Amino acid sequence: MKREDLLPHTLHAPHSPHSPRISYRLLFASAMAAGAALLLAVVLLIIVEFFSLRSALLEDSRVKAAVVADNLSAALVFRDSQTAAEIVGSLRASPIVIGAVLIDQDGARLASYPEDFAEPMPGPREFADADHRFRNSRLELMAPVMHQGTAIGQVYLVMSMSSVERRLGIYALSSSAVAAVALLLAVGLLSRVRQSVRQAEQNLRHLAHVDPVTGLANRNAFNERLEFAIDEAASFDENVAMLLLDLDNFKQVNDTLGHQAGDELLRMVAQRIQRSLRRDDVVARLGGDEFAVILRSIAERSEATQVCAKLIESIGQPFPIEGQDFFVTASIGVAFFPEDADDSRTLIRNADTAMYQAKLAGKNVFELFMPAMNVNVKKRVSLESSLRNALQNDELSLHYQPKIDLMSRQVLGFEALLRWHSPEHGNVSPADFIPIAEDSGLIVPIGEWVITRALGDLRVWNTSRRQKLHVAVNLSTRQLRVDNITRRIAQLIGESAVPADWLELELTESMVMENVHAQIETFQQLQELGVKLAIDDFGTGYSSMSYLKRLPIDTLKIDRSFVSDLPKDSNGLAIATAIVALGHSLGLTVIAEGIETTAQAEALLNLGCDLGQGYLFARPMPAAQVAEYLAANA
Ligand code: C2E
Ligand code: MG
Ligand code: MG
Numbered sequence: 001m002k003r004e005d006l007l008p009h010t011l012h013a014p015h016s017p018h019s020p021r022i023s024y025r026l027l028f029a030s031a032m033a034a035g036a037a038l039l040l041a042v043v044l045l046i047i048v049e050f051f052s053l054r055s056a057l058l059e060d061s062r063v064k065a066a067v068v069a070d071n072l073s074a075a076l077v078f079r080d081s082q083t084a085a086e087i088v089g090s091l092r093a094s095p096i097v098i099g100a101v102l103i104d105q106d107g108a109r110l111a112s113y114p115e116d117f118a119e120p121m122p123g124p125r126e127f128a129d130a131d132h133r134f135r136n137s138r139l140e141l142m143a144p145v146m147h148q149g150t151a152i153g154q155v156y157l158v159m160s161m162s163s164v165e166r167r168l169g170i171y172a173l174s175s176s177a178v179a180a181v182a183l184l185l186a187v188g189l190l191s192r193v194r195q196s197v198r199q200a201e202q203n204l205r206h207l208a209h210v211d212p213v214t215g216l217a218n219r220n221a222f223n224e225r226l227e228f229a230i231d232e233a234a235s236f237d238e239n240v241a242m243l244l245l246d247l248d249n250f251k252q253v254n255d256t257l258g259h260q261a262g263d264e265l266l267r268m269v270a271q272r273i274q275r276s277l278r279r280d281d282v283v284a285r286l287g288g289d290e291f292a293v294i295l296r297s298i299a300e301r302s303e304a305t306q307v308c309a310k311l312i313e314s315i316g317q318p319f320p321i322e323g324q325d326f327f328v329t330a331s332i333g334v335a336f337f338p339e340d341a342d343d344s345r346t347l348i349r350n351a352d353t354a355m356y357q358a359k360l361a362g363k364n365v366f367e368l369f370m371p372a373m374n375v376n377v378k379k380r381v382s383l384e385s386s387l388r389n390a391l392q393n394d395e396l397s398l399h400y401q402p403k404i405d406l407m408s409r410q411v412l413g414f415e416a417l418l419r420w421h422s423p424e425h426g427n428v429s430p431a432d433f434i435p436i437a438e439d440s441g442l443i444v445p446i447g448e449w450v451i452t453r454a455l456g457d458l459r460v461w462n463t464s465r466r467q468k469l470h471v472a473v474n475l476s477t478r479q480l481r482v483d484n485i486t487r488r489i490a491q492l493i494g495e496s497a498v499p500a501d502w503l504e505l506e507l508t509e510s511m512v513m514e515n516v517h518a519q520i521e522t523f524q525q526l527q528e529l530g531v532k533l534a535i536d537d538f539g540t541g542y543s544s545m546s547y548l549k550r551l552p553i554d555t556l557k558i559d560r561s562f563v564s565d566l567p568k569d570s571n572g573l574a575i576a577t578a579i580v581a582l583g584h585s586l587g588l589t590v591i592a593e594g595i596e597t598t599a600q601a602e603a604l605l606n607l608g609c610d611l612g613q614g615y616l617f618a619r620p621m622p623a624a625q626v627a628e629y630l631a632a633n634a
Contacts, residue, residue, distance in 0.1 A: 035183045042179045046172045053164045057096075057139060058132060061159045064094065065143035069155045072102055072145050076110065076153045084111035091157075098138065098158040102145070105152055121156050137161045211285040213263050214270035222284035222292055226344045229282070229294050230337050240337040241304035243293040244351040245273070245311065248329045248363040249514070250289035253321075255481055256518045261321050265328065272314045276307065292351075301336065301368065308332045308366035316364070331358035332366035340369045353377045360435075384436050386422050391449060396420055398453055399620035402629070403472070403591060406605045406612045411633050413470035415506070415613060416454040417620045418446070438478045447479045448492060455496035455503060457623050461630060462502070472504040472534060477511045486525040493531075500530030506557065508536045516547045527552035534591075539575050549586065556583040558609070560594020567603035580607045 068087060075084040084102050088111045091097045099117035102110045107121075122140065127133050132141040139159040144151040209221035217225065226242065233240045247269065254262035266289065273283050273291055282294040293311075295304055311332060318325035333355025341347040354369040356377055361367060390396050400414035420428045437443040451473055458471045482488060493500050505526065512519065512535055523533060534555035539562055558579050562572040576592070583590035592604045595614030604612060621629060 034186060038179045038182055042172075042175050045175055046168065049171050050164075050168050053167055054134065054139075054161075057159065057161065057164055058141075061139055061141050061157060062131075062143070064091070064097075065141050065155055065157045068100070068157075069143040069145045072153070072155060073147050076102070076104060076145050077147055079104075079110065081110050085113075085115070087111075088113040088155075089115075096160045096163055098160050100158070101156040103154050103156065110153070119158070134161070137165060214267050214285050216270050216274075216291075217282060217284040219284065219286045222282065222286060222294075223344065225282045225284075226294055226347070229296050230344055230347070233296065233337055234342075238296070239298040239339070240347075241295040241298045241301075241307075242335050242337070242347050242351045243295070243304065243308065243311075243366075244286075244333045244348070244355045245291040245293065245330050246332075246355055246359070247289035247315075248331055248359070250328055252481075252515050252518070253326055253328060256515065257321060257326075264321055265319055265326065268319050269315060269328070269330075272317075273311060276310045276314050292348075298336070304334050304336070305366070305368070308334060312364060312366060329364035331355055331363050333358055333369065334366060335369040350374075356380075380436060383422075383425060383428065383433060384440055384442075386424050387420070387433055387436055387440070387442055390420055390422065391446060395422055396446065396449065397622065398450065398457070399622055400457070400471075400626050401613055401620040402618050402633075403611050403613050404617045406592075406601060406609060411469065411630065412611065413472065413504070414458075414626070415472040415474075415620075416450060417474075418450055434476070438476050441478065443476045443478050444482055447473075447476065448488070450474075451489065451492045451503070452496060455493065455498050457626070458502055459496060459498050461626060462498075468502065470502050470504055470532065472506050474506045474536065477514065480507075480511075480519060480522060485522060486529060489526065489531065490529050493529075501532060504532035504534055504555070506534045506536040509538050509540060512551070513547065516551070520547075520550065523552050536593075539579055548582075553588060555589045555591055558590065558592040558604075560592075560614070563592050563594045563600055563604070563614070564596070566600045573603070573607075576604065576609070577607050580609050584608065 068091065071087045072084055075081075075087060088100050088102055091100050091113050097113070099113060099119060101112045101117060101119075101121060103121065104110060112118075122133070127140075127142060131143070132139060134140075138161055141157045141159065143155045143157065145153040145155060209218060209224075210216070211218040226240075229240050232238070250262070250265070253265055266285070269291070270283070270285065273293065277283060277293065277295075280296070284292045286292050293307070295307060298304055312330055315328060315330045318327055320326075333351045333353065335341060335347050335350035335354060337347050340350045350369040350373075353373045354367045357373050358365050358367040360376075367373075397419045398416045399419050400416055402411045403413045403415060404410065405412055418430050418434070420430070420433050422428055434443070437446055454471045454473050458469060462468045479485065489503075489505075490500070493503060526533060532554045533552065534557055535553055536557045537559040538556045539559045556579055558576055562575045562579075565572050566576065567573060580590045589610050590608075591611035591613060592600075592609050593613045595601050595604065595612045595616045597616060600614075601612055601616055618629065
């Protein structure tokens with residue numbers, strides 16, 4: 001895991017200047033503005049319409065009045081009131097005429113329509129120099145009755161405005177309706193937009209805070225809560241414990257069973273963690289197989305260690321997946337606020353360092369952070385970055401240690417052992433850099449280089465030999481997980497142009513047994529290819545006899561810890577005896593490693609051990625010395 005991934009990220013999504021809440025505001029504002037503009041437009045239109053309808057009515061009425069006044073001219077001259085009444089009465093044809101009066105120049109009424117139209121006529125001033133006025137929903141109009149160029153009377157006409165008002169009403173109603181519909185549509189649209197924006201906002205917030213696989217808080221949420229817990233603890237003078245939990249062999253389960261089963265396992269792990277904690281403790285999945293826990297208001301460090309023990313116990317129980325029981329373990333690192341760190345970044349980093357230490361300590365354990373750990377981690381990080389360039393920079397080489405027939409003392413082959421000379425770190429022991437290469441995945445290209453180089457060297461040494469030597473190469477678990485590893489190895493052997501049975505692969509016992517049912521097929525394929533298989537460091541793991549019988553192996557290699565105290569150590573002797581007996585009963589060759597004394601060699605020979613390897617015969621030597629060694633030990 002990258003260290004920077006652990007550092008708190010600020011959660012931006014829902015609050016950023018580009019967030020949906022802002023665009024929603026914008027939308028709301030623009031819809032409101034559009035609504036207001038629409039309303040104003042409707043009002044303006046109605047006003048304009050009102051004036052145009054009114055002036056149309058005025059024009060129409062003027063024409064009517066002029067026609068009537070024209071017709072009335074003769075009747076007025078002759079003061080023929082009957083004819084005048086008939087002419088005025090003709091106005092009844094127009095429904096908008098409320099009334100009409102004919103007066104002479106002196107203001108005397110000569111005729112009116114209707115006959116009983118008794119409304120008082122306005123004086124000339126009331127019209128304010130115009131020929132009309134609008135009043136009380138009526139239009140009142142005066143038209144002069146002319147005779148030979150002079151006014152001899154007036155026609156007073158009162159028209160109803162109701163038609164104008166009705167038409168205006170209809171107009172206002174329809175345009176308001178259109179506006180209202182438009183507005184409603186806009187508002188409806190807006191509220192739907194608002195709804196979906198809210199939904200999106202909620203989803204975003206959810207996504208930004210929740211791990212989709214386990215439903216636990218995710219890294220973002222965890223960072224926020226850790227900040228909060230630290231602030232709170234600082235104000236109340238309390239302690240916080242942060243636990244970083246990493247599953248030790250999750251990748252294997254994931255690779256063997258597939259991602260769905262892997263996710264299922266993560267969910268079960270999440271549940272077990274939650275069940276081991278108090279309700280208000282925070283649990284998060286930071287990614288991959290890494291979980292984090294915040295314990296607040298911790299009074300004693302032992303409270304945190306108790307939780308760790310509980311977690312390791314609970315996760316260590318079998319996980320039933322697809323009808324099979326799977327076992328995973330967890331390594332936990334713990335750091336305390338304020339003792340180990342006074343900010344969240346450092347707290348996370350220190351918990352990570354402690355977790356790393358737990359892995360180095362053999363996994364399935366927890367470690368409390370100690371400042372000295374930082375030195376180890378720094379060293380490891382620096383080694384890893386140097387190792388990345390070791391292949392290209394030609395810093396790697398192979399040393400060869402002969403394998404001897406204990407009876408005849410003949411050389412039968414060599415074990416290739418990797419050496420790294422780093423300009424920065426000097427000679428680094430494989431015990432130090434192989435685990436780093438394994439964890440970082442660098443072991444895959446490095447391991448391929450080892451096979452190619454070892455087979456290339458062997459081809460040269462074997463050219464002039466009748467009895468061909470073989471070479472043993474150590475293989476890491478990580479290499480076995482490479483897709484189609486058998487085909488890859490076959491390819492390397494093919495490129496080296498040597499027979500496959502010149503190559504022996506050494507796999508440690510713990511590595512073989514760790515996931516034996518998943519690997520049995522690979523071993524069978526390798527055997528079919530012709531490659532020999534040896535179990536290295538045998539006796540240190542817990543081999544299941546039933547598997548040992550089924551595995552297509554050729555050699556058992558007695559671990560040097562059982563050899564070192566031979567022949568005095570009765571325990572070592574008993575184990576060595578048992579391994580030789582077991583190996584032979586399965587038809588395997590047995591070799592002992594780490595033989596330093598003749599007494600050890602003799603004891604092993606007496607037990608029936610076939611081969612030996614160790615400083616007694618030769619230390620691992622550079623390739624350049626092998627030819628000379630072979631010549632001397634022909
Ligand atoms: P291993 O495969 O068990 O290798 C045997 C180790 O015992 C070697 O240590 C060898 O130098 C050492 N040894 C040999 N004879 C004696 C002896 O008489 N006395 C004592 N005390 N030690 C003896 P080395 O070279 O430091 O390698 C350590 C381990 O590193 C190896 O253990 C092997 O597991 C790993 N390793 C080395 N080369 C490679 C490699 O190319 N690939 C992988 N994956 N692992 C490697
Ligand atoms: Mg070995
Ligand atoms: Mg060994």
